[in-house]
Amino acid sequence: MTDKWFLKPAKSIDQADLDSARSHQLQLTKPPGSLGQLEDIAISFCGWQKSLTPSCKQVQIAVFAADHGVCAQGVSAFPQQVTAQMVHNFTNGGAAISVLAKQLDAEFQVINLGLVSEIDDTDGLINTPLMAGTNDFTQHSAMSREILLAALTAGAKQLNNTAHLFIGGDMGIGNTSSASAIYSVLLKQPPELTVGPGTGVDKKGLARKRKAIYQALNRHGEQMKTPLDVLQRVGGLEIAGLVGAYIACAQTGVPILVDGFITTAAALLACQINPSVRAWMMFSHKSAEPAHTLALESLEAQPLLDLQMRLGEGSGAAIATPLIISALTLHNNMATFGGAGVSES
């Protein structure tokens, strides 16, 4: 990939395709607008796929995994070895996202972009660590610029260009701290508003998380002038992989279904690095992490679900995928007023 490939604009969307889809929706046997957001989804897909009969049969789910040096500050409810244990659980089919990927008959990959420990190769695992977990961002930059660029490219390389929908997932003990730091910088909000309980840290852990973000903001504040700086200094390898994958999706023309708290941090970074990416994104759910709402608002995103989920892994997006399939099935198969002999209002 060429230098600064991630700045190349997203594939264009033709207004005429959206207009045709919108007028088809108006002919279907239902009061105009009565399918709510499902109509918007179907219309968007017509634009993305340049087709009046869009489809969402091939779903790709790629879960990026990496460890976080900031765990040294006691920010997580789970020990750091859980990242590697969960990677095994993903490839063995026992994790939530594995179960959902199977249910959706989705293409499913797990990508090790930097666990602290070495793990054995296995089916379904792309075992390409870039470093043994990030550095503790309270003390150092999370990663070098070189590794950041490598992680972006590694993310982009995972994309299956023929997928109808791309879901990125995340795994990395400590990564809600990284996401909170990203939100604090990009949304200009104090850690009090961006730090939540994550996987279930207690009150003392929450205080340690906030303190770690404050330390990071003090240490890196003035040197975080661009979104790439933010990603390099307080981000994560899996978050960088997601950013690269999202940008590649938009450039290639694969719609993106963003998951939750961590992946929305990646989505926000991707849109700030390359604003044309936003037009290829849907948002699956509002996470139970309080700051997620702020992030969704800044992206003018209307998530499909609000089920108080806070698991990550891409699970919220996988749960929302049947809604998209239903939206397209309705668009493609409902009768028109004329065809069914139903009087209009």
Added chain:
Amino acid sequence: MTDKWFLKPAKSIDQADLDSARSHQLQLTKPPGSLGQLEDIAISFCGWQKSLTPSCKQVQIAVFAADHGVCAQGVSAFPQQVTAQMVHNFTNGGAAISVLAKQLDAEFQVINLGLVSEIDDTDGLINTPLMAGTNDFTQHSAMSREILLAALTAGAKQLNNTAHLFIGGDMGIGNTSSASAIYSVLLKQPPELTVGPGTGVDKKGLARKRKAIYQALNRHGEQMKTPLDVLQRVGGLEIAGLVGAYIACAQTGVPILVDGFITTAAALLACQINPSVRAWMMFSHKSAEPAHTLALESLEAQPLLDLQMRLGEGSGAAIATPLIISALTLHNNMATFGGAGVSES
């Protein structure tokens, strides 16, 4: 069916089954509670089915159709003949609920409980009208007590006792007016708060709807002492059918997924007639009709979706069904911490 069959209590739910399900959820490889409402759904199904591996493979969708005399007051955006036209559209597979029923591989019936016009028998139609549409409730009782009881029984008879999930749908031009009148009485709210645009009536139509509800409240107010009185005087035949079906579900032990504005009016009536029914209900979505929120609150219901849908037919419940299937698939197939060798928090 015996006299007052609808007062018989719902099938009991065993607390021990719920407790076992809850402790199984805590063993799955995810932070406790991180699947949000999906965990609650799975736990409820374990109680309903008395099984730690519940299933939702057989879904029954029954759409009750009938006409409304109050249409004479100009309350709807659509002409009354649309009720019968849509019944044909349901059985021909062109309506939203038909498309969704096929997608879910659901058992699907349409029940004519009282259209104004006679319609031909056809596959999938249970053609058993009780009267040619209700009377205009601004002038008369919508139906007699005898017909009300027949509609309740007709609703109950549709239930397939082996279904894992029952979805009731509604079709009846003018039926948002009936539902608004029911809400005004049961929730003790003025028509300003219970009357919405329905399928898309304009400002003048909205004023006519409000006026019709005021007329009904004035005419019937003091005689509506019980929920059965309300249903008889300002209800609809399809709404009465839904009430009967919901009560039969709870008595038989089939979980109910309530749809939107009209079906929630039926749900509220069912729960006021027989409070034990509530324990067998889930609520699929928050309708774009403003008063639906009030009704959900009064039922302490947490709907799964808020997609600004307002179509009826059972469509919101059908759209939400894959969420239930996913919740059970996760409950039944995820690995446990012990089994997967993942450390707990």
